Amino acid sequence: xxxxxxxxxxxxxxxxxxxxxxxxxxxxxxxxxxxxxxxxxxxxxxxxxxxxxxxxxxxxxxxxxxxxxxxxxxxxxxxxxxxxxxxxxxxxxxxxxxxxxxxxxxxxxxxxxxxxxxxxxxxxxxxxxxxxxxxxxxxxxxxxxxxxxxxxxxxxxxxxxxxxxxxxx
Amino acid sequence: xxxxxxxxxxxxxxxxxxxxxxxxxxxxxxxxxxxxxxxxxxxxxxxxxxxxxxxxxxxxxxxxxxxxxxxxxxxxxxxxxxxxxxxxxxxxxxxxxxxxxxxxxxxxxxxxxxxxxxxxxxxxxxxxxxxxxxxxxxxxxxxxxxxxxxxxxxxxxxxxxxxxxxxxx
Numbered sequence: 001x002x003x004x005x006x007x008x009x010x011x012x013x014x015x016x017x018x019x020x021x022x023x024x025x026x027x028x029x030x031x032x033x034x035x036x037x038x039x040x041x042x043x044x045x046x047x048x049x050x051x052x053x054x055x056x057x058x059x060x061x062x063x064x065x066x067x068x069x070x071x072x073x074x075x076x077x078x079x080x081x082x083x084x085x086x087x088x089x090x091x092x093x094x095x096x097x098x099x100x101x102x103x104x105x106x107x108x109x110x111x112x113x114x115x116x117x118x119x120x121x122x123x124x125x126x127x128x129x130x131x132x133x134x135x136x137x138x139x140x141x142x143x144x145x146x147x148x149x150x151x152x153x154x155x156x157x158x159x160x161x162x163x164x165x166x167x168x169x
Numbered sequence: 170x171x172x173x174x175x176x177x178x179x180x181x182x183x184x185x186x187x188x189x190x191x192x193x194x195x196x197x198x199x200x201x202x203x204x205x206x207x208x209x210x211x212x213x214x215x216x217x218x219x220x221x222x223x224x225x226x227x228x229x230x231x232x233x234x235x236x237x238x239x240x241x242x243x244x245x246x247x248x249x250x251x252x253x254x255x256x257x258x259x260x261x262x263x264x265x266x267x268x269x270x271x272x273x274x275x276x277x278x279x280x281x282x283x284x285x286x287x288x289x290x291x292x293x294x295x296x297x298x299x300x301x302x303x304x305x306x307x308x309x310x311x312x313x314x315x316x317x318x319x320x321x322x323x324x325x326x327x328x329x330x331x332x333x334x335x336x337x338x
Contacts, residue, residue, distance in 0.1 A: 001170050001278075001299055009299050043212075043319040109170075112336075121335045129170055130178050131333050138307030139329060145308075146315040150212040160308060164300050166290045167281075 003068045003108040006129055010061035010137050011097050014090050016162045020148055020155055021083050027153045035083045041147050050147045054086045057140035058093035064133035065097045067113045068125050069104035172237045172277040175298055179230035179306050180266050183259050185331045186310060189317055189324055190252050196322045204252045210316050219316045223255045226309035227262035233302040234266045236282045237294050238273035
């Protein structure tokens with residue numbers, strides 16, 4: 001798996017999350033409640049709410065594309081409060097992620113990644129992808145899914161996985 | 170990222186899950202309830218309970234190691250009902266996963282993967298890793314985490330991520 005493939009997987013998954021937002025809105029409408037209730041829902045009092053989970057998933061995708069592709073990450077302040085705003089945040093994230101080209105990831109394995117939260121230490125690009133970006137991205141995406149499922153939104157595994165590049169035979 | 174690295178990541182993460190089981194048991198003891206309550210907990214009436222989430226995470230790791238490493242997957246029936254039994258399931262899974270050697274993954278990218286649920290169709294090894302194994306593995310692991318967090322077990326992000334291969338400077 002190339003670094004480019006991992007970042008494309010993040011982008012594909014965020015497109016899937018847009019579909020979950022459709023289902024969240026349809027569910028709120030069918031049950032006659034404001035969809036912002038779902039945006040503010042959380043699984044525990046000290047756990048992130050849906051908005052923050054989606055923001056964090058976007059950030060994992062954005063920083064992976066930037067750090068591994070050798071680009072400056074754009075600033076996306078966490079100001080979203082509604083499902084409509086989350087959709088825009090995802091679009092903004094995808095727009096940046098898709099601007100990073102496959103060739104930008106050449107040499108990503110050995111690129112030194114030193115985000116501020118590492119306090120001056122660093123990770124090899126490959127280690128950043130394996131130990132930070134992949135697990136964290138899917139953590140926040142799945143927590144968003146879990147919040148919606150817990151609140152009754154009818155999501156299934158294929159909403160999470162999306163399309164597969166199947167071959168006949 | 171090599172296929173071997175992805176399978177090692179799954180193994181590392183399952184070791185982390187063993188630590189969550191410690192915390193689940195300590196929490197049940199402190200609150201004076203039977204830890205099997207957590208094993209049977211779920212986020213929605215039609216969602217998998219904790220036991221099934223852990224079984225599914227183990228299966229994703231096992232099948233990735235087998236399909237991509239060109240090995241026959243061992244049969245691990247889903248009979249676990251308790252946290253103690255889940256620990257054993259994880260150990261059994263890790264024992265197989267760790268038996269697959271880095272060199273077994275040579276050529277994994279192009280290996281044809283055709284699990285029964287694809288109904289005769291197939292995926293390239295690299296596509297199986299990217300579109301099936303990675304998202305599904307982290308889905309079930311995070312759902313297990315979400316069930317425990319929702320029920321009050323004090324898990325934090327580092328329990329999920331585990332150790333990082335940091336470099337100084």
